[in-house]
Amino acid sequence: xxxxxxxxxxxxxxxxxxxxxxxxxxxxxxxxxxxxxxxxxxxxxxxxxxxxxxxxxxxxxxxxxxxxxxxxxxxxxxxxxxxxxxxxxxxxxxxxxxxxxxxxxxxxxxxxxxxxxxxxxxxxxxxxxxxxxxxxxxxxxxxxxxxxxxxxxxxxxxxxxxxxxxxxxxxxxxxxxxxxxxxxxxxxxxxxxxxxxxxxxxxxxxxxxxxxxxxxxxxxxxxxxxxxxxxxxxxxxxxxxxxxxxxxxxxxxxxxxxxxxxxxxxxxxxxxxxxxxxxxxxxxxxxxxxxxxxxxxxxxxxxxxxxxxxxxxxxxxxxxxxxxxxxxxxxxxxxxxxxxxxxxxxxxxxxxxxxxxx
Amino acid sequence: xxxxxxxxxxxxxxxxxxxxxxxxxxxxxxxxxxxxxxxxxxxxxxxxxxxxxxxxxxxxxxxxxxxxxxxxxxxxxxxxxxxxxxxxxxxxxxxxxxxxxxxxxxxxxxxxxxxxxxxxxxxxxxxxxxxxxxxxxxxxxxxxxxxxxxxxxxxxxxxxxxxxxxxxxxxxxxxxxxxxxxxxxxxxxxxxxxxxxxxxxxxxxxxxxxxxxxxxxxxxxxxxxxxxxxxxxxxxxxxxxxxxxxxxxxxxxxxxxxxxxxxxxxxxxxxxxxxxxxxxxxxxxxxxxxxxxxxxxxxxxxxxxxxxxxxxxxxxxxxxxxxxxxxxxxxxxxxxxxxxxxxxxxxxxxxxxxxxxxx
Numbered sequence: 085x086x087x088x089x090x091x092x093x094x095x096x097x098x099x100x101x102x103x104x105x106x107x108x109x110x111x112x113x114x115x116x117x118x119x120x121x122x123x124x125x126x127x128x129x130x131x132x133x134x135x136x137x138x139x140x141x142x143x144x145x146x147x148x149x150x151x152x153x154x155x156x157x158x159x160x161x162x163x164x165x166x167x168x169x170x171x172x173x174x175x176x177x178x179x180x181x182x183x184x185x186x187x188x189x190x191x192x193x194x195x196x197x198x199x200x201x202x203x204x205x206x207x208x209x210x211x212x213x214x215x216x217x218x219x220x221x222x223x224x225x226x227x228x229x230x231x232x233x234x235x236x237x238x239x240x241x242x243x244x245x246x247x248x249x250x251x252x253x254x255x256x257x258x259x260x261x262x263x264x265x266x267x268x269x270x271x272x273x274x275x276x277x278x279x280x281x282x283x284x285x286x287x288x289x290x291x292x293x294x295x296x297x298x299x300x301x302x303x304x305x306x307x308x309x310x311x312x313x314x315x316x317x318x319x320x321x322x323x324x325x326x327x328x329x330x331x332x333x334x335x336x337x338x339x340x341x342x343x344x345x346x347x348x349x350x351x352x353x354x355x356x357x358x359x360x361x362x363x364x365x366x367x368x369x370x371x372x373x374x375x376x377x378x379x380x381x382x383x384x385x386x387x388x389x390x391x392x393x394x395x396x397x398x399x400x401x402x403x404x405x406x407x408x409x410x411x412x413x414x415x416x417x418x419x420x421x422x423x424x425x426x427x428x429x430x431x432x433x434x435x436x437x438x439x440x441x442x
Numbered sequence: 443x444x445x446x447x448x449x450x451x452x453x454x455x456x457x458x459x460x461x462x463x464x465x466x467x468x469x470x471x472x473x474x475x476x477x478x479x480x481x482x483x484x485x486x487x488x489x490x491x492x493x494x495x496x497x498x499x500x501x502x503x504x505x506x507x508x509x510x511x512x513x514x515x516x517x518x519x520x521x522x523x524x525x526x527x528x529x530x531x532x533x534x535x536x537x538x539x540x541x542x543x544x545x546x547x548x549x550x551x552x553x554x555x556x557x558x559x560x561x562x563x564x565x566x567x568x569x570x571x572x573x574x575x576x577x578x579x580x581x582x583x584x585x586x587x588x589x590x591x592x593x594x595x596x597x598x599x600x601x602x603x604x605x606x607x608x609x610x611x612x613x614x615x616x617x618x619x620x621x622x623x624x625x626x627x628x629x630x631x632x633x634x635x636x637x638x639x640x641x642x643x644x645x646x647x648x649x650x651x652x653x654x655x656x657x658x659x660x661x662x663x664x665x666x667x668x669x670x671x672x673x674x675x676x677x678x679x680x681x682x683x684x685x686x687x688x689x690x691x692x693x694x695x696x697x698x699x700x701x702x703x704x705x706x707x708x709x710x711x712x713x714x715x716x717x718x719x720x721x722x723x724x725x726x727x728x729x730x731x732x733x734x735x736x737x738x739x740x741x742x743x744x745x746x747x748x749x750x751x752x753x754x755x756x757x758x759x760x761x762x763x764x765x766x767x768x769x770x771x772x773x774x775x776x777x778x779x780x781x782x783x784x785x786x787x788x789x790x791x792x793x794x795x796x797x798x799x800x801x
Contacts, residue, residue, distance in 0.1 A: 145611070152545055162521070194517055214538075215609060215610055257505055258474055261471055
């Protein structure tokens with residue numbers, strides 16, 4: 085089992101109305117400098133603590149100091165990390181895939197192939213960012229994935245005439261170091277995307293889903309893969325979830341809520357036609373009930389409790405990579421350091437032991 | 443006057459033919475590693491020699507290790523150099539401008555403000571990459587410059603509906619690092635672009651064209667700026683040129699002959715209607731190819747050559763391309779070192795500055 089440390093390079097905005105897009109007027113230079121310093125400290129620490137991957141996302145029109153993980157990966161490639169740098173993920177539906185193929189390959193060169201790349205779709209607001217109709221976004225992502233994989237493999241220049249992208253000449257330089265079909269994962273946050281990944285023989289990431297919903301998606305992925313003639317292993321499935329570990333005797337849930345962690349809504353909530361359709365396909369008729377913090381914070385407690393929660397989720401979903409989201413907004417920074425340290429020192433060894441890896 | 447060392451991240455010329463696009467199968471990881479190590483070593487020589495910036499190129503479907511200089515610049519941010527990074531010829535043709543504004547903003551923070559950048563329409567081959575006409579590619583440069591200036595100054599989200607770019611909602615994070623100019627250079631290849639740069643309050647980039655034509659381009663820029671009520675200074679204009687410095691003129695001549703330095707070319711050459719119109723606009727009859735390695739010799743000769751060109755064109759920034767792809771590494775490193783230790787101080791002295799020319 086692999087453990088990924090995930091956090092974003094968020095620059096805490098000045099106080100203001102909570103909305104999207106976040107107004108650039110709320111940018112704070114002092115907070116930006118602190119954010120970069122802390123981000124690098126967290127990644128250095130995560131590497132020393134023995135996390136297998138160091139992961140960061142792509143987001144736009146949100147208070148990120150660096151919203152493009154390619155820049156972060158290019159920078160981090162100089163820091164001599166043992167862990168792999170994970171770009172989770174690149175929002176391929178909104179980018180020019182031919183240009184993205186070059187950039188990813190350049191990063192793969194800079195990291196010496198020590199990186200993984202999530203070819204994802206992003207949040208619903210990302211469709212507005214890129215001015216893409218929601219109905220087109222999945223199709224665009226799938227076409228972009230196909231173009232990317234071809235650009236990395238074709239020895240000669242080729243033309244691409246797709247439904248969403250057209251290029252009369254694609255000749256992608258440099259070449260990536262890795263076999264990219266093994267270095268990428270795609271989203272499986274809906275039945276359609278799980279089927280797409282299975283048909284293409286690609287690894288998947290499932291994120292911001294309850295354990296039950298993720299388990300159904302993973303089962304569907306395995307069924308479709310079997311139909312396509314291959315069998316995914318646990319390492320083909322990444323589960324993305326918020327983690328907060330507190331010392332024994334501390335009420336971790338209350339602490340997480342007090343620190344403002346885990347307030348993102350469940351991605352199956354909401355009454356849009358798309359979300360209702362996904363819930364129906366997964367056999368869920370109602371959005372999740374419960375406290376806001378429950379919805380995104382999956383693994384919360386002392387080391388023993390978190391170990392048990394993750395082990396149970398692993399058995400239900402069958403994932404082999406846990407992408408643990410450790411949020412570190414301003415006041416929660418010290419708590420994040422403590423949480424990730426407890427996780428690395430007390431949760432990871434127990435989980436490795438329980439899966440026979442110790 | 444200030445100076446940038448131009449470092450193309452080109453792979454290895456020897457294995458490539460004249461064909462374009464370069465086929466990816468000619469790539470080898472071992473060679474790529476060697477080339478990248480050499481590029482870094484030479485950038486460090488330039489940094490120690492007193493250059494203000496390491497400049498990076500952008501070219502696509504060509505044998506480059508980092509076709510997108512923004513990615514490479516993020517890597518350079520961790521090299522611990524005194525010099526900053528200059529991206530004089532960023533292509534905007536196929537780019538998402540909001541993404542470009544975000545990336546440049548982020549890069550400014552990673553480089554602690556040591557960032558300059560310019561926009562260009564790219565080589566003719568790049569127009570094929572993006573599937574654009576040259577005229578459209580040039581128009582996009584102007585629109586992109588205005589977009590960036592606005593994206594970095596608007597306090598609230600805004601919509602953009604231009605001729606070439608549309609976004610119903612733009613909210614760029616982060617805002618630029620203090621001191622990073624939101625007004626890019628426009629690397630002009632036409633009078634219209636130079637005038638638009640002047641009117642818009644942007645900088646002007648001039649690349650390789652004959653001196654007479656460069657002079658007229660710069661004049662057009664300054665006249666347009668003045669008409670718009672804007673003041674310009676030499677530091678608003680960069681000149682990108684090929685250089686080679688040896689210990690003396692005789693050694694430089696020997697290098698030229700032995701390594702066949704210089705490329706014959708002329709960005710104004712060609713008998714298309716557009717190029718004839720461009721030459722007419724610049725009052726340049728010069729349609730012949732010439733040696734693009736214009737400034738070569740001992741330090742004194744190179745300093746004199748650059749000083750003369752600066753007097754005519756009025757540039758205050760030199761973006762210097764060295765001959766690292768053609769001469770052995772030690773000769774190129776000597777050239778970079780001599781430029782920094784002798785040419786830069788000579789030019790600083792001539793322009794009335796004392797002390798560190800690159801400060």
